[in-house]
Structure formats: structure tokens, C-alpha cells
Amino acid sequence: MIQWLKTKEFLFLKAIALSIPMLLISFVIITYLDFSNTIDTIAKLSFYFLINLFFFLSLYTKKIDRYRSILFILIAISFTFSFITNLYHLRGHFMTLTFEEINSCEVPFCHIAIPQTLLSVILKREVIFPGAFTGFQYTISVMFVIWIVVSLSLGRGWCSWVCFYGGWEDGCSRICKKPRITKIPEKLKYFPYAFLIAIMLFSTATMVPQYCVWFCPFKSVSEFFEVTRPTIVLQTMIFIVLFISLVVVLPILTKKRIQCTYLCPFGAMQSFTNKISPFQVSIDLDQCVECKVCMKACPTNSISEESLKLGKVTMTCVKCGKCIDQCPKKAINYTIRGTRIGNFLSQYLFLLIAYIVMAGFGGTFVFSTIRKILHLIIYGSLF
Amino acid sequence: MQAFLLGLSNGTSCLSSCGPYIIPYFMFKQENLKKNYIGLMFFLVGRYAGYMLFAVLVFIVKDKVFLSPWVRTMCLGISYCVISSILLYSLWTKKKSTCLLMKIGRMGYPKEVEQGTRHYLNLIGLGVMTGINICPPFILLILDAINAKGIMQSILIFSMFFMGTSLFFLPIPFVSLFSNKEKMKIISKQIMWIVAIYYLIKGMLVLIGGAL
Numbered sequence: 001m002i003q004w005l006k007t008k009e010f011l012f013l014k015a016i017a018l019s020i021p022m023l024l025i026s027f028v029i030i031t032y033l034d035f036s037n038t039i040d041t042i043a044k045l046s047f048y049f050l051i052n053l054f055f056f057l058s059l060y061t062k063k064i065d066r067y068r069s070i071l072f073i074l075i076a077i078s079f080t081f082s083f084i085t086n087l088y089h090l091r092g093h094f095m096t097l098t099f100e101e102i103n104s105c106e107v108p109f110c111h112i113a114i115p116q117t118l119l120s121v122i123l124k125r126e127v128i129f130p131g132a133f134t135g136f137q138y139t140i141s142v143m144f145v146i147w148i149v150v151s152l153s154l155g156r157g158w159c160s161w162v163c164f165y166g167g168w169e170d171g172c173s174r175i176c177k178k179p180r181i182t183k184i185p186e187k188l189k190y191f192p193y194a195f196l197i198a199i200m201l202f203s204t205a206t207m208v209p210q211y212c213v214w215f216c217p218f219k220s221v222s223e224f225f226e227v228t229r230p231t232i233v234l235q236t237m238i239f240i241v242l243f244i245s246l247v248v249v250l251p252i253l254t255k256k257r258i259q260c261t262y263l264c265p266f267g268a269m270q271s272f273t274n275k276i277s278p279f280q281v282s283i284d285l286d287q288c289v290e291c292k293v294c295m296k297a298c299p300t301n302s303i304s305e306e307s308l309k310l311g312k313v314t315m316t317c318v319k320c321g322k323c324i325d326q327c328p329k330k331a332i333n334y335t336i337r338g339t340r341i342g343n344f345l346s347q348y349l350f351l352l353i354a355y356i357v358m359a360g361f362g363g364t365f366v367f368s369t370i371r372k373i374l375h376l377i378i379y380g381s382l383f
Numbered sequence: 384m385q386a387f388l389l390g391l392s393n394g395t396s397c398l399s400s401c402g403p404y405i406i407p408y409f410m411f412k413q414e415n416l417k418k419n420y421i422g423l424m425f426f427l428v429g430r431y432a433g434y435m436l437f438a439v440l441v442f443i444v445k446d447k448v449f450l451s452p453w454v455r456t457m458c459l460g461i462s463y464c465v466i467s468s469i470l471l472y473s474l475w476t477k478k479k480s481t482c483l484l485m486k487i488g489r490m491g492y493p494k495e496v497e498q499g500t501r502h503y504l505n506l507i508g509l510g511v512m513t514g515i516n517i518c519p520p521f522i523l524l525i526l527d528a529i530n531a532k533g534i535m536q537s538i539l540i541f542s543m544f545f546m547g548t549s550l551f552f553l554p555i556p557f558v559s560l561f562s563n564k565e566k567m568k569i570i571s572k573q574i575m576w577i578v579a580i581y582y583l584i585k586g587m588l589v590l591i592g593g594a595l
Contacts, residue, residue, distance in 0.1 A: 123395045187569055194573030201403035202581065231588075 015060035022055045022352060026359045030367075039378065043371035047363055055355045064321030064351065068358075069170055072160065075362035076167025080221045082368035087223060089383050096226040102130045107223075108138035111147055111163065112266040113212055115196055116203040128207050146361065153353050155277025156270040157319035159260055159300075161354045162361050165218045169259055170320075173251035173299055180253040189261065189301060189316070192268035199265045211265055217242035257299045260318070267316075274315045279334055279350045281319060283311040284341045287331035294323035294332060311341075319350075386524060386540045390547020397548040401513050402555075404466050407578050408509065409558050410571035411473065412502065419556030422506050427552065429507035431545050433514015437521075438541040441528040456589055462512040463586030469508050470579035474572070476501060 004010055030044045054067040088094055091101065101107070109131040117140075120128045127133070133140050150158050159166055202210045212219075214235055220243035225232045246259040260267050274280070283294075283303075288311070295303045302317040313323075324332045333342050334350040372382045390397075405426065409419055524544050531537040561567060 119399070123399055187573075190566060190569045191573055194570045194577060197570070198403070198407070198574050198577040198581070201399075201406060201578075204399040205403050 012060060015056055018059050018348060019052060019056045022355055023052055025356050026051055026363075029356070029360050029363060039371055039374045043367050043374060046370050047359075047367045050366070051355060051359045051363065055351065058351055058355075059348070063325050065325045068160065068321060068354075069174065071358060071362070073167040073171040075164055075358070075365055076171070078365040078369035079164035079362070080168075082365050082372065083222055085372060085382050086368075093226075095223050097223050098226045099228075102225075104130075107131045109140045109143045110138075110212070110222075111143055111158075112165075112216060112218075112264070113209050114144070114147055115200055115265050115269045116209040116211055119200050119204040120207060123204060124207075126207070128203060128209055129212075150357055150361075151270065151273040152276065154279065154319065154350075154357065155274035156267070156315075156317060157277070157279070157350075157354060158270050158273075159264075159267050160318040160320035161358050164362060164365060165221075166257070166260060168218075168221065169247050169251050169257045170299070172248050173255050173257055175252045176255060179255040181250075182254070184254065184256070184262075184301070191262055192264060195263060196265035196268040214238060215242065215263075217247050217259060217263075219243075255299070256301065257318075261300045261316070267318075271315045274317060278336050279319065279346070279353075280337060281313045281317050281323065282333060282335040282341045283308065283313070284331040284333070285311045287329045289329055289331075291328065293326050293328060297322050297326040319354075384543070386527065386543035387547040389523060390544040391550070392547075394548045394551035397513075398551040398555075400516070401552070404470060404578050404582065405509060405513075405552075405555060406558055407571060407574040408470065408473065408506075409555060410561075410567070411575045412559070413568060413571070414559060416556055416559060419559050422502065423552060423556050425503040425506040426510040426513075427545075427549055429510020429512075430514045430549075431510070431542075432507070433511040434541040434545050435538060436511075437515065437525070438528060438538045439534065441525050442531060442534045442537040458515050460586050460590035462516050463582045463589060466509060466512050467579050467581075467583035467586060469505050469512075470575055470582070473502075473505055474575055474579065 026048055030048050051071065054071055058064050058067045084095055091097075097107065107130045109129055113129050117127050117129055120126050127140055129140060131138075131140050134142075147158075150162055154161060160170075199211045199215075215238065217239060219236075219239040224236055224239060227233055227236055242259075242263075246263060250256075250258040288308070290308065292305075292308070295305070295308065298313075298317075299320060299322060300316050300318050302314045303323060304314060307314050319334070321334075324334070334347045335341050335343060336346040336349070339346055376382050409422065412419075412422070414422065524540055527540050528537040531540065
């Protein structure tokens with residue numbers, strides 16, 4: 001009997017049984033999408049099949065990062081595709097926002113703007129973002145609610161399971177087999193916190209979301225101001241240079257998520273939510289042989305020699321699961337605070353919540369992209 | 384009284400416009416709370432001096448010249464450049480304690496005295512630069528001061544506004560409580576660099592006519 005519990009058949013059946021809650025919850029999630037025509041139904045069922053397959057494979061093979069990263073990259077590409085095509089469909093121009101559109105407060109609210117708006121909300125009771133507070137899906141209120149709920153459950157897991165930009169970097173960091181640059185100055189890891197504080201102060205002083213206006217590299221794959229004056233030329237150049245260097249080139253050369261680790265102010269702020277999240281990545285010191293494979297694998301440099309000795313990761317951990325996949329002794333696992341390391345229930349609960357959030361948040365982009373591609377194939381147009 | 388209430392109602396605006404350089408400055412200096420309050424006092428003295436300068440100038444000139452976009456832009460650009468210079472100077476002097484000229488100028492005074500003096504002079508300088516920044520509530524003050532019956536009334540208007548806004552600066556010295564750890568020292572230094580470079584670029588762009 002005990003031997004049968006270790007067979008592949010049993011593990012297969014166990015993974016199927018554990019996938020049932022995900023099958024049911026993700027079905028509820030997709031039912032809010034439109035089922036009125038065949039293309040929509042096919043698109044929805046494709047996404048439903050995909051997310052459940054990957055959840056099942058994560059449980060069955062115990063490879064978390066392998067399947068997460070495929071979905072995460074898919075969501076990032078889908079977001080960019082669906083966002084840009086939607087912009088073109090609604091506004092008739094490609095990736096640019098005119099000042100009239102910005103002033104009409106119809107800009108979808110992005111989570112990276114959250115830290116910039118916090119101080120102004122506290123001090124002046126104003127949200128410094130040209131977005132609507134209510135009315136459609138990506139409004140300020142909706143994003144704030146999603147952010148609070150996800151932060152309380154996953155902490156900085158947001159950056160590996162939810163952020164619709166992170167997939168770009170994650171994808172680029174996987175292109176090379178070996179890193180070409182291995183030494184990154186130690187002090188740089190503090191820069192996002194300095195940048196976060198500076199951006200919060202500047203944004204409150206000027207009542208303009210300064211990171212969005214001057215530094216966000218992801219403007220290059222979403223939307224930017226219509227180039228009408230020299231200042232906007234400068235801003236656009238900064239976006240493009242930051243995207244190429246921090247999101248494409250350096251992640252390829254270092255195999256690290258450079259923008260997320262060394263610049264993103266949202267990521268810096270999100271690190272603090274790791275302190276309140278019930279889930280954490282823990283290292284079983286009884287099994288750890290200090291081979292440091294996890295240190296090298298971590299895309300955000302969240303495992304240091306000191307933290308390894310303590311059986312912990314640092315608070316910048318994005319909970320991507322790469323160290324869990326790579327550890328040769330299977331000494332690393334997701335745990336719920338206060339529970340035993342290696343407890344399967346902790347890992348299962350984390351994965352279930354993370355996949356549900358991924359399905360709910362990123363699912364709409366994947367669904368939208370599949371639908372548009374099918375529409376293009378069948379009718380010759382995206383809409 | 385009206386000026387005092389105007390100051391109170393605009394205190395958060397003053398705090399948020401001065402915050403980007405005064406908060407990192409106090410974080411960077413990492414003094415104890417008592418020394419920080421003394422530092423704040425010097426900052427407020429500088430700020431009051433800037434206000435008084437305006438009070439006297441506005442009364443003497445008796446003209447709306449201070450409200451012209453050119454004067455406002457120049458004041459803003461110059462103040463940003465000077466603020467940036469003071470911050471860069473603070474970074475430089477903390478890194479490299481004294482240059483030869485300063486050693487000569489010190490003439491036998493203990494190093495601590497010289498460093499303390501420099502710290503307080505920096506704060507006075509930052510305060511003066513805050514004082515000459517013509518923000519929207521300041522425009523209302525200038526209009527009041529132009530119509531003042533005597534120089535004392537002009538000074539009183541600016542003084543009351545100063546008192547109203549200064550209350551909002553009182554919590555700032557507490558930032559040092561969070562900045563004593565080794566990691567925070569590195570972070571506060573990096574913030575100072577970011578802020579100094581930001582104000583330098585912004586000041587230069589404003590002065591050469593760029594619109595930020």
C-alpha cells in the first residue's frame with residue numbers, strides 16, 4: 001500500500017483530484033466573459049484548458065517556475081497585444097495618447113502608479129493619475145482593491161504571478177543558457193527603495209505621477225504621450241532606452257530581472273507586503289547542502305549567503321518558484337508562516353491562490369488575444 | 384489672520400513642495416532628534432529670511448513685477464539650481480571632509496564645529512530657496528503686500544503666512560528615527576543623489592525655457 005502511494009499512477013490521480021478546485025473556480029472566473037458567439041467560446045475554453053493544464057502539471061511534476069513562466073510570459077505578450085489593438089480600435093491611433101484623452105481621465109490605471117499616488121491621497125486627498133475612479137474594468141478603485149487583496153495573500157508574489165509587464169523581463173532573462181555578467185554591485189539592490197521614496201516625494205510635490213511621465217520602461221510596449229514638443233521627445237527616448245537596457249539587454253546578459261530588482265518603485269513597495277503575506281519561501285536547513293544553486297538561480301537576487309544560513313529568503317523574493325525547481329535536495333518550499341517546512345498543504349494553497357489570481361487578472365488579456373487572432377484568421381480583421 | 388489661515392490651509396502644499404529635498408537631507412545627515420530640531424529651526428530661519436526679503440522687496444517695488452511669468456520662472460529655476468548645489472555640496476563634504484582652503488579657513492577650530500556650521504548654513508540656504516519660490520498661495524500674499532499700508536503690514540502678512548505653514552514642518556525631524564540603520568544610510572545617500580540630480584536638471588530646463 002505504502003509503495004503504491006509512491007507510484008506515478010497515484011501521483012497522477014492525486015494531482016487530478018487536487019486540480020478539481022481550480023477547475024471549478026476558473027470556470028466561475030471565465031463565465032463572466034461573453035459566451036455569445038463561437039469565437040469567444042473557443043477563446044475562453046482555450047484559456048480555461050491552458051491554465052488548468054499548467055496548474056495540473058505544476059502539481060504533478062512539482063516544477064512550479066517552469067509552467068508559471070510560460071503563462072506569465074504569455075500574459076505579458078497578450079497584454080501588450082490586446083492593449084495596443086484596443087487603443088487603436090477605440091482611439092484610432094497607434095500607442096499614443098493625446099492631451100485631450102489624458103485630460104478626459106480615461107487612461108486605464110496601472111498598478112505601478114500606486115506608490116506615486118499614496119502620499120497625495122494622504123496629504124491632499126487627490127489621486128494624481130488621469131484615470132476614472134469607477135466605471136470600467138481598469139479603474140483606480142478596482143485596481144486598488146485587487147492590489148490590496150493580492151498583496152495580503154501573495155505579498156510580492158504579485159511581481160511573478162500578476163504583473164502584466166514582468167513577463168517581458170522574465171522571458172528575456174531566459175534567452176541565454178549562462179549569464180554573461182555575474183557581478184552586480186551590492187549597493188544597487190537598495191536603489192529601488194531610494195527611487196521609491198524620491199518618486200513618491202516628487203510626485204506629491206508636483207502632483208504628477210513622475211515615474212509614469214519620465215521613467216516607466218513599459219511605456220514602450222503600451223502607450224505614451226503624443227510627441228508634440230521637445231520634452232516629450234526626451235521622455236519617449238528615456239522610455240525606449242530604459243526598456244531596451246533594463247528589460248531586454250541586461251536581463252539577457254545577467255539572467256536576472258534587472259528592472260524589477262534594481263529600478264521598479266512598485267516592486268520596492270511590494271517587498272514590504274512580503275512581511276504581512278501568510279506565504280513565504282523557506283529553506284529546510286536539515287536538507288540544505290549550501291550548494292548555492294538557488295542563489296545563482298534567483299532572478300531577483302533574493303537569496304544571500306546570510307539569508308541562506310538562516311533558512312530564509314530576503315524580503316524582495318517574488319515567489320516565482322525558480323529556486324524550488326532548481327534545488328537538487330528539494331530543500332526549498334512555499335510555507336505558511338508558523339507551519340512546518342515541506343508541508344504539502346502550504347505549497348498547494350499558495351499555488352491554488354496564485355493560479356486563481358493569474359486566471360482572474362491575466363486571463364482577460366490572453367482571452368482577448370486568442371479571440372482577436374481567431375477573428376483575424378476567420379474574418380480578416382481583429383474586431 | 385487671513386494670511387495665517389492661508390498658511391494653515393496651504394501647509395500640506397508647502398510640505399509636499401519642500402519635502403523632496405528637506406526630508407532626504409535630514410535622512411542623509413542622520414543626526415539625533417534634538418539636533419534635527421535645531422537643524423529645522425535653522426531651516427525655518429532661512430525660510431523666514433526668504434519671506435522677509437520678499438515682504439520688503441514687494442513693498443518697495445509696489446508693482447506686480449513679481450507676478451510676471453518671467454520672474455516666477457527665473458526664481459524657480461534659480462532656486463532649483465541652488466538647492467541642487469547645496470545637496471551636492473552636502474554629499475561632497477560628507478564624502479571628503481575638508482579641502483585645503485577649508486582647512487585654512489577653519490583656523491584652528493575643531494572639525495566638529497566646522498561641520499556643524501556647514502550643516503546649519505546648508506539648512507539656512509535651503510530655507511531661503513524655499514522662501515523665494517513663488518507658489519500660487521504666495522501670489523495671493525504678494526497681492527496683499529502690494530496693497531499694504533506700511534512696510535510693517537507687509538512683513539506681518541508674510542510672517543503670519545510663514546507661521547501657518549511652519550507647523551506642518553514639525554514632524555520632519557522624525558525621519559531620522561528610520562534612517563540610523565546601515566541599510567538606510569545607503570538608501571538615504573542614494574535618495575540625495577537622485578534628488579540633487581533631479582533638481583539640477585529641472586532647474587536648468589526651467590532656466591533655458593523648457594517646460595516640465
